[in-house]
Amino acid sequence: MKTLLIILITAFISVYSIQAQDNGSMVEYNNTEREIPLKNLQPNKPISRSIILQVAHAYLYNEVISVSFEEVMSTVTIKIIRESTGETVYSQEYMNPTVISVDLNLQDSGTYYIEIVSDEVCLEGEFIL
Structure with a gap:
């Protein structure tokens, strides 16, 4: 027993x-790759009810943001802004980008915004580090 x-x-x-x-x-x-949903922020354009192809996709993996472009754009500016302070922690202009990576390992945890701006499109997304 x-x-x-x-x-x-x-x-x-x-x-x-x-x-x-x-x-x-x-x-x-x-710690898997997550897509950052991007919204179109062009207030002067009418809202279309048809299927619109997204021109860029953003992903977060291990505090690194990857942005891939579905079509060629001449110049694109990418900004990353800390929500709590409004501080721009990253801003860079690119010529004819296809894939861009931004390392945010040195940034504090919190909520951030990404802005992708070109002559043709203005996209914004929110993510948490």
């Missing part, structure tokens, strides 16, 4: 230990 009790206690401790290890490592695996 004592042996059975010892085996059950050992099994319980082992299972509990494995579950605790799994819960601790979940933070590692939750």
Whole structure:
């Protein structure tokens, strides 16, 4: 009887230990690429009810923003703004971009905005670091 009790206690401790290890490592695996939804911010243009192809897509992965462009644009300005202070933490103009990466590892956690502006389009998205 004592042996059975010892085996059950050992099994319980082992299972509990494995579950605790799994819960601790979940933070590692939750660090996946997330798309940043971009909204068109051109107030002078009428709202179209048809299917509109997005000209750019933004993604966040490990505090790095990637912006990919579906069509060629001559010049594009990308700004990243901290919501709490309104401070522009990144601003750069690009010529004929296809894919752009912005490393935000040195920035504090919080809510940020990304603005993608060209002659043809003005997009904005919100994300959390």
